[in-house]
Amino acid sequence: MSKAQAEAPAPGVPEAGRLRVAAVVLAAGLSRRMELGPKLLLDLAGEPMIRRTVRNVLAMGPSEIVVVTGANAGEVEAALAGLPLRCAFNPEFRAGQEGSVICGVGALRESCDAVMVALGDKPLVTAEHLRALVARFAKLSGRSILAPHHAGAPGNPVTFAAKHIASIAAGKVRVGCRRLIESLPDEVAVEEVGSEVYTLDCDTREDYERLKRLFDPAAAVSP
Numbered sequence: 001m002s003k004a005q006a007e008a009p010a011p012g013v014p015e016a017g018r019l020r021v022a023a024v025v026l027a028a029g030l031s032r033r034m035e036l037g038p039k040l041l042l043d044l045a046g047e048p049m050i051r052r053t054v055r056n057v058l059a060m061g062p063s064e065i066v067v068v069t070g071a072n073a074g075e076v077e078a079a080l081a082g083l084p085l086r087c088a089f090n091p092e093f094r095a096g097q098e099g100s101v102i103c104g105v106g107a108l109r110e111s112c113d114a115v116m117v118a119l120g121d122k123p124l125v126t127a128e129h130l131r132a133l134v135a136r137f138a139k140l141s142g143r144s145i146l147a148p149h150h151a152g153a154p155g156n157p158v159t160f161a162a163k164h165i166a167s168i169a170a171g172k173v174r175v176g177c178r179r180l181i182e183s184l185p186d187e188v189a190v191e192e193v194g195s196e197v198y199t200l201d202c203d204t205r206e207d208y209e210r211l212k213r214l215f216d217p218a219a220a221v222s223p
Contacts, residue, residue: 053118066107124214
């Protein structure tokens with residue numbers, strides 16, 4: 001097999017530069033472990049965490065973006081006011097991430113080549129990080145799901161080819177970012193990434209304080 005054949009995109013995975021990537025941002029969680037209140041509404045350099053995360057996703061250049069809300073839906077939507085996106089409310093948000101992925105993927109309206117599922121509490125994942133994942137996804141050979149890992153730990157966002165949209169939206173594939181990977185292991189390509197931002201959680205007060213220390217104002221994106 002030639003090098004060109006080895007690096008040819010898998011069926012359903014277009015070449016780099018032609019990729020239309022829709023984004024689903026999960027923002028429905030209950031923040032059960034966060035003592036300071038709903039974590040997505042916590043301040044980060046003068047704006048709510050969820051707005052920072054979504055602005056990074058928008059700066060990546062998605063074909064469309066759906067933000068899945070649940071707990072504190074009104075406040076989350078208010079924090080995103082003025083941004084070019086749609087919100088989809090998941091009435092079963094208390095049941096966990098799986099229903100939010102189904103809700104978000106099912107709310108997509110435009111044709112796309114791939115879907116990136118991002119978490120609302122990853123504000124340090126910049127547009128540059130996201131574009132790097134898209135470029136890597138476009139070069140996949142024989143696989144249709146890209147999952148970043150750092151130092152052996154699974155990270156986010158996860159990107160998958162559009163061919164999976166119908167089965168995910170219909171609830172035929174177990175989803176939630178990690179469950180999608182577990183359900184279709186033969187389709188998964190693991191991308192080892194050099195930055196810990198893909199794997200950092202923000203679930204507790206300590207996590208939030210660390211996130212603030214790591215935040216770099218120089219990486220700010222345009223509204």
